[in-house]
Amino acid sequence: MNLVFLGPPGSGKGTQASMLAKSFGDKAIHLSTGELLRTEINKNSEIGLTVDEYMKAGKLVPDKDIFNIIEQNLSFYTEAEILIFDGFPRTLAQALRLEEIFLQKELKIDIVFNFLIDKNTLVKRVCGRFSCKNCGLGYNIYSNPTMIEGVCDSCGSGSFVKRLDDNETIFGDRLSVYEDLTFPLVDFYQKKGLLFSIKADIDPKAIFKEIHGVISDYKYKKRG
Ligand code: AMP
Numbered sequence: 001m002n003l004v005f006l007g008p009p010g011s012g013k014g015t016q017a018s019m020l021a022k023s024f025g026d027k028a029i030h031l032s033t034g035e036l037l038r039t040e041i042n043k044n045s046e047i048g049l050t051v052d053e054y055m056k057a058g059k060l061v062p063d064k065d066i067f068n069i070i071e072q073n074l075s076f077y078t079e080a081e082i083l084i085f086d087g088f089p090r091t092l093a094q095a096l097r098l099e100e101i102f103l104q105k106e107l108k109i110d111i112v113f114n115f116l117i118d119k120n121t122l123v124k125r126v127c128g129r130f131s132c133k134n135c136g137l138g139y140n141i142y143s144n145p146t147m148i149e150g151v152c153d154s155c156g157s158g159s160f161v162k163r164l165d166d167n168e169t170i171f172g173d174r175l176s177v178y179e180d181l182t183f184p185l186v187d188f189y190q191k192k193g194l195l196f197s198i199k200a201d202i203d204p205k206a207i208f209k210e211i212h213g214v215i216s217d218y219k220y221k222k223r224g
Helices: 014-026 031-041 047-058 063-071 074-078 092-104 118-125 168-182 184-191 202-222
Strands: 004-006 028-032 080-085 111-116 129-130 138-140 195-198
Touching: 004 014, 004 184, 014 028, 028 031, 028 074, 028 129, 028 202, 031 080, 047 063, 047 202, 063 074, 063 092, 080 184, 092 138, 092 184, 111 184, 111 202, 118 129, 118 168, 168 184, 184 195, 195 202
Parallel strands: 004 080, 004 111, 028 080, 111 195
Antiparallel strands: 129 138
16 A cells, blocks of 8 residues: 655654554555655765755755655565655656656555645744654654753753754745645645545644544455
8 A cells, every 4th residue: 555645844744654654563664755865964975965955945855866765765665565655746747757656566556645734833833843862752842842941851861953944934945845846736636536635733643543544444445
């Protein structure tokens, strides 16, 4: 089963993709292009050096770099029983290329989850988020601060990190990029009958339950 999680930055698609992949254990792969790119940047690889500037500026990385990175491990990804694309495709060109690749491999996209959320909620979510440098636990200065200021609730560390692209100026640019280049995919997948929209400003556990329910129904109908 191949799933696409589509939505603006900060809509929670990464969190949901990760929760879903964990719930399926070894059967699932969570493919986050943002994470793959950040890993390349941390490794100082050639591709990492190329994409760094785009990411810092809140722009999309060129399609060719995205495909370079995905195609490196494509067979591994497509062999997964459940493949969850998070943050990909992000342009019409990427969506069309994915269709081509899938056609060659006799695969198809099963469901596209479209995360719906308003702009103000997004700004607070994204610009307020940070995580513990030591254990990775995530926080938000508005909605989920540490219990003691400056101390991680889980490991007691006093070191925190924030993504460089999670500031209001760059976030505004990322949102415009989403509206101009990614939002058209909503219509693209709607016309193909693959789109399932979910309200993404509710409790993450409720969203997770809804996604799980949609997947179970889909599997049931396929069997029937
Ligand atoms: P994310 O972690 O999904 O919010 O992505 C962070 C950044 O990585 C984006 O703002 C883009 O610069 C880049 N990026 C991630 N996925 C893609 C993609 N499919 N196409 C182009 N750029 C991407």
